[in-house]
Amino acid sequence: xxxxxxxxxxxxxxxxxxxxxxxxxxxxxxxxxxxxxxxxxxxxxxxxxxxxxxxxxxxxxxxxxxxxxxxxxxxxxxxxxxxxxxxxxxxxxxxxxxxxxxxxxxxxxxxxxxxxxxxxxxxxxxxxxxxxxxxxxxxxxxxxxxxxxxxxxxxxxxxxxxxxxxxxxxxxxxxxxxxxxxxxxxxxxxxxxxxxxxxxxxxxxxxxxxxxxxx
Amino acid sequence: xxxxxxxxxxxxxxxxxxxxxxxxxxxxxxxxxxxxxxxxxxxxxxxxxxxxxxxxxxxxxxxxxxxxxxxxxxxxxxxxxxxxxxxxxxxxxxxxxxxxxxxxxxxxxxxxxxxxxxxxxxxxxxxxxxxxxxxxxxxxxxxxxxxxxxxxxxxxxxxxxxxxxxxxxxxxxxxxxxxxxxxxxxxxxxxxxxxxxx
Numbered sequence: 547x548x549x550x551x552x553x554x555x556x557x558x559x560x561x562x563x564x565x566x567x568x569x570x571x572x573x574x575x576x577x578x579x580x581x582x583x584x585x586x587x588x589x590x591x592x593x594x595x596x597x598x599x600x601x602x603x604x605x606x607x608x609x610x611x612x613x614x615x616x617x618x619x620x621x622x623x624x625x626x627x628x629x630x631x632x633x634x635x636x637x638x639x640x641x642x643x644x645x646x647x648x649x650x651x652x653x654x655x656x657x658x659x660x661x662x663x664x665x666x667x668x669x670x671x672x673x674x675x676x677x678x679x680x681x682x683x684x685x686x687x688x689x690x691x692x693x694x695x696x697x698x699x700x701x702x703x704x705x706x707x708x709x710x711x712x713x714x715x716x717x718x719x720x721x722x723x724x725x726x727x728x729x730x731x732x733x734x735x736x737x738x739x740x741x742x743x744x745x746x747x748x749x750x751x752x753x754x755x756x757x758x759x760x761x
Numbered sequence: 762x763x764x765x766x767x768x769x770x771x772x773x774x775x776x777x778x779x780x781x782x783x784x785x786x787x788x789x790x791x792x793x794x795x796x797x798x799x800x801x802x803x804x805x806x807x808x809x810x811x812x813x814x815x816x817x818x819x820x821x822x823x824x825x826x827x828x829x830x831x832x833x834x835x836x837x838x839x840x841x842x843x844x845x846x847x848x849x850x851x852x853x854x855x856x857x858x859x860x861x862x863x864x865x866x867x868x869x870x871x872x873x874x875x876x877x878x879x880x881x882x883x884x885x886x887x888x889x890x891x892x893x894x895x896x897x898x899x900x901x902x903x904x905x906x907x908x909x910x911x912x913x914x915x916x917x918x919x920x921x922x923x924x925x926x927x928x929x930x931x932x933x934x935x936x937x938x939x940x941x942x943x944x945x946x947x948x949x950x951x952x953x954x955x956x957x958x959x
Binding site for chain 1: 780781782783784785786787789813815816817818819820821822823824825826829830833834843850853854857861864865867868869871872873875876877879880886887889890891892893894895896897898899900901902903904905906907908909910911914923924926927928929930931932933934935938941942944945947948949950951952953955957958
């Protein structure tokens with residue numbers, strides 16, 4: 547399925563190289579880089595689309611960023627796009643990581659490398675947290691309303707950090723209930739204005755053929 | 762010690778199962794990998810296992826590449842290590858490839874099938890409700906992950922510099938457009954210079 551987007555990769559190679567660059571910049575996770583590059587700079591995703599796709603990537607099994615690449619690639623260029631995005635993310639970085647593993651197999655024995663890694667991990671923790679904070683405004687368009695969405699964010703925080711609830715329970719429990727509530731809200735929507743805001747929340751709707759035909 | 766055909770198959774199938782278990786990221790299947798590779802088959806020892814994760818974290822790329830490093834180490838151990846000749850390198854790379862394919866194929870196929878279905882049915886209330894319902898949870902999980910990544914540094918009097926670094930990094934990423942590689946390099950440099958131990 548090949549769809550045109552106002553902004554998006556121009557061809558499979560563009561996709562491959564863009565994701566290669568993302569992979570090469572990602573230390574301790576690629577998510578923050580993806581948000582920076584694809585949402586803020588290239589604008590291949592709106593923040594709302596990004597949250598939606600990231601939600602799906604996180605809920606499905608498998609590495610999250612790879613799932614995101616598969617979804618994004620296949621939406622633009624079908625199977626070829628999915629393969630281009632994921633090989634881009636992994637091919638060159640895997641050559642790098644395997645070379646390092648072969649040369650410096652015992653990085654954990656080296657105290658300087660260990661402290662450097664600790665410093666990097668603290669930076670990465672801040673990066674991931676900031677990415678979460680940056681996505682909060684995108685919840686304003688959520689059909690459940692901004693206030694309830696914020697409560698759900700807090701509830702998730704407390705469940706994970708205070709009650710140490712496993713991820714699967716959080717997603718199935720809180721996620722399940724909020725999905726039911728969102729379904730109820732979506733069905734109640736009748737006025738045209740709210741319909742519009744609900745439609746704009748739907749990422750896929752933006753990549754429709756109608757959009758492509760408008761200049 | 763070399764790997765038999767059935768060992769190769771077991772390796773592939775094990776990572777295929779992990780692939781489908783790994784909700785929330787590849788690392789969530791790490792305990793299961795430890796049970797299989799270290800406890801059950803003794804293909805890796807504890808140190809090499811932990812090391813594989815650390816090395817992959819220190820190098821650029823998606824976190825899931827730690828699976829390739831584990832495969833590489835399984836191959837190296839099984840073939841007697843690099844000093845036993847070039848075929849050992851080939852063996853190690855093959856093992857890395859087999860483990861990675863196991864880790865990626867099942868979840869990848871599942872993701873493509875489900876997201877294509879969801880895209881075709883994007884006007885269904887169920888699909889819209891799911892995306893809207895899960896979005897706040899996922900934002901909450903990101904903020905939590907940021908916290909969890911640093912929460913093992915729980916000796917406040919000793920670890921406060923790490924929390925300060927995390928806080929500064931949060932503010933800089935949130936409010937400025939500073940390139941992330943500068944932040945990572947600064948964190949690594951501060952750590953290597955020993956400035957993060959109070």
